[in-house]
Amino acid sequence: MGRYPDIRHVREIKTESLLENNVLFITMCSCRYDTAENANIPTIRKLGELRKAYTHGDYTVSAHKSFFNGRLPVVMDDPKLPFYSEAVSQLWRINSGRPHEADKKRFPIILKENNIIEGYRKLGYKIVGIGGVSQFNHGSILRSYFNKGEFSYYGTDMTEEPLEPRQKEQFPFNHLDNLLKTIHNYDRWFLFINCSETHYPYDIGDGLPDDVLRYFDDIKLKLNLRDNKDEKTNAEINKEKNMDSKLHSLQARALESIDRGIKKLLYNLPHNREILTVICGDHGENFGEIFAGKQRWGHLFPSKEVMEVPLVIGQMYWR
Numbered sequence: 001m002g003r004y005p006d007i008r009h010v011r012e013i014k015t016e017s018l019l020e021n022n023v024l025f026i027t028m029c030s031c032r033y034d035t036a037e038n039a040n041i042p043t044i045r046k047l048g049e050l051r052k053a054y055t056h057g058d059y060t061v062s063a064h065k066s067f068f069n070g071r072l073p074v075v076m077d078d079p080k081l082p083f084y085s086e087a088v089s090q091l092w093r094i095n096s097g098r099p100h101e102a103d104k105k106r107f108p109i110i111l112k113e114n115n116i117i118e119g120y121r122k123l124g125y126k127i128v129g130i131g132g133v134s135q136f137n138h139g140s141i142l143r144s145y146f147n148k149g150e151f152s153y154y155g156t157d158m159t160e161e162p163l164e165p166r167q168k169e170q171f172p173f174n175h176l177d178n179l180l181k182t183i184h185n186y187d188r189w190f191l192f193i194n195c196s197e198t199h200y201p202y203d204i205g206d207g208l209p210d211d212v213l214r215y216f217d218d219i220k221l222k223l224n225l226r227d228n229k230d231e232k233t234n235a236e237i238n239k240e241k242n243m244d245s246k247l248h249s250l251q252a253r254a255l256e257s258i259d260r261g262i263k264k265l266l267y268n269l270p271h272n273r274e275i276l277t278v279i280c281g282d283h284g285e286n287f288g289e290i291f292a293g294k295q296r297w298g299h300l301f302p303s304k305e306v307m308e309v310p311l312v313i314g315q316m317y318w319r
């Protein structure tokens with residue numbers, strides 16, 4: 001086992017050398033803020049201050065298009081910190097024109113291309129992507145940010161995940177050896193990991209409780225934008241089975257599994273450069289809360305629970 005890194009939080013990050021940093025960018029699908037707040041995630045918490053941020057998209061594609069455009073989820077509450085709140089400074093800035101002198105302070109990493117992945121690629125960084133949910137499957141819009149050979153996809157072939165338990169091999173952190181082999185071969189790298197554990201059905205490859213599984217037959221009719229006309233209301237079902245808290249706890253357990261995966265990764269990262277680290281939910285999730293007059297499940301609508309995501313930014317270094 002390798003050495004564990006030391007961490008700088010954003011107030012201590014040396015912004016002038018950020019462009020020399022390798023990058024670890026982790027998105028956790030459907031992970032809403034209060035899941036992170038309540039889960040036992042010591043590694044993620046150590047990597048920077050855990051803050052509630054507002055994302056720019058209510059589903060995977062719109063959220064990631066925004067991130068790859070340099071717009072991370074944004075913290076609106078005080079205290080406002082660099083990179084967490086655009087009002088203070090923006091970490092990644094896509095600049096199609098000429099950067100003004102004054103911009104250089106607010107935007108430590110100004111990339112000339114029209115997305116951050118292409119920007120880092122042009123600077124000579126090896127791009128490594130791994131995931132994830134099916135929006136990163138072959139031929140998808142989000143995969144088009146990655147060149148051939150840059151992304152390893154381990155999810156299902158479907159355009160939308162079925163509500164059935166997944167296999168362990170479908171999760172990126174179960175492929176760490178391959179990933180580490182690749183980045184150890186390069187001096188500079190930009191590593192993007194899309195975690196699917198926190199996406200429904202919130203399992204981590206070891207099955208789901210029977211009562212939750214049975215409920216998925218019903219949730220299929222109501223998930224995301226589906227509008228089931230069945231008289232048996234969500235509220236009745238939820239009251240009966242306490243499904244909101246059961247599913248929310250499953251998402252917390254899934255996040256804890258991601259946290260253990262990140263810990264394993266940290267022990268084995270190359271030490272040649274400091275590593276800029278960004279971890280966030282892409283969008284959140286509803287577990288039966290009321291939005292627009294109805295109980296809602298899943299995402300794809302701009303409810304409070306879908307728009308509030310965890311955000312952690314820091315810098316790893318080795319003494």
Ligand SMILES: [Zn+2]
Nearest residue numbers: 029030060282
């Ligand atoms: Zn997502």
